[in-house]
């Protein structure tokens with residue numbers, strides 16, 4: 048790529064990243080904001096998203112560094128430019144002259160108000176360029192108090208800080224192999240791991256469906272369920288389908304259910320790419336019943352998704368816990384209903400990608416009170432470490448586990464067995 052083309056790619060990507068960050072400030076997820084960059088060529092679009100992710104992971108830290116350098120808070124658009132250049136220089140090792148010049152040009156391109164701020168942007172960012180030591184002394188950004196409070200209560204301040212460091216570090220790319228062929232480093236639990244920034248569709252085996260993208264923690268839910276060939280299993284909240292693919296690849300007779308038809312279409316696409324099959328049903332799981340009782344049910348319930356902040360750093364900025372009571376109520380109702388779909392002695396795996404005990408440990412405790420005959424079975428699968436198992440027998444996965452390997456998503460997983468005399 049010649050130099051001028053490289054610069055164009057970056058500037059298109061930088062202004063795209065600023066538009067994405069503006070949309071997140073207005074309350075959108077990065078996926079919802081994708082239209083902001085859809086006109087960019089694919090390489091610029093991907094870089095715009097990467098830059099926005101890197102800023103969202105460190106925004107508060109950048110603001111802490113910038114605050115004493117600013118006479119008064121600038122307009123939001125200018126503040127976004129300052130944050131982007133700060134993070135490019137201090138976290139992404141971008142050459143200062145390139146980042147500062149780009150920031151000044153982006154400010155100027157905003158019109159008269161931006162032109163008036165260009166001198167300030169230049170002066171502040173020159174100071175930022177020399178503030179590497181101050182930056183290194185600042186802690187990773189904190190989770191919002193509605194999330195941090197419960198995390199500290201559950202696992203302590205040191206764990207909360209370790210989780211925050213993992214949130215800042217971001218997530219590697221994990222793949223679940225369908226058979227033996229899969230790129231990346233094999234992890235102890237059977238997933239394969241590649242470094243961040245890998246272009247998924249260019250990897251060997253993508254077109255032939257030899258693997259699919261799925262976080263190592265998410266893949267454990269099905270490993271703990273341990274599906275067997277020919278078993279009749281329902282995946283009650285299936286979309287986009289990572290766990291349906293695992294169940295089908297194990298040879299189970301799978302019914303994949305989701306309330307959202309558009310999301311269920313993604314399950315169909317993923318099954319087709321991987322040459323796997325499942326019966327797809329668009330329905331509310333609370334109202335669905337199979338023709339005959341099932342061997343097993345996987346309930347990967349809707350939740351706060353607070354375990355996925357490494358990959359969705361915008362979540363703490365656009366969500367709070369106002370929907371939590373509704374979610375935990377839905378999870379409890381889904382759990383109760385799921386048990387009625389099982390044959391006596393059948394097994395249920397409950398999973399949530401949440402860091403909140405309210406959606407995991409507490410949900411399991413309440414379920415056991417409501418259903419005295421239900422047994423918790425030890426989560427057994429290769430690579431599961433004893434320290435991950437809770438006193439109740441659930442599996443608690445956190446982003447700060449496996450720090451030397453690059454972490455994993457936050458998840459709670461429990462394997463339950465309906466007693467042989469329960470109908």
Ligand SMILES: C[S@@+](CC[C@H](N)C(=O)[O-])C[C@H]1O[C@@H](n2cnc3c(N)ncnc32)[C@H](O)[C@@H]1O
Pocket residue numbers: 265283284285286287288289290291304305306307310330331332333347348349350
């Ligand atoms: C955590 S996601 C599932 C992820 C999926 N298991 C996977 O591994 O790709 C939760 C899903 O539950 C679906 N959902 C929410 N409420 C539902 C309900 N009442 N019945 C069925 N599906 C529901 C949502 O549409 C969403 O796709």
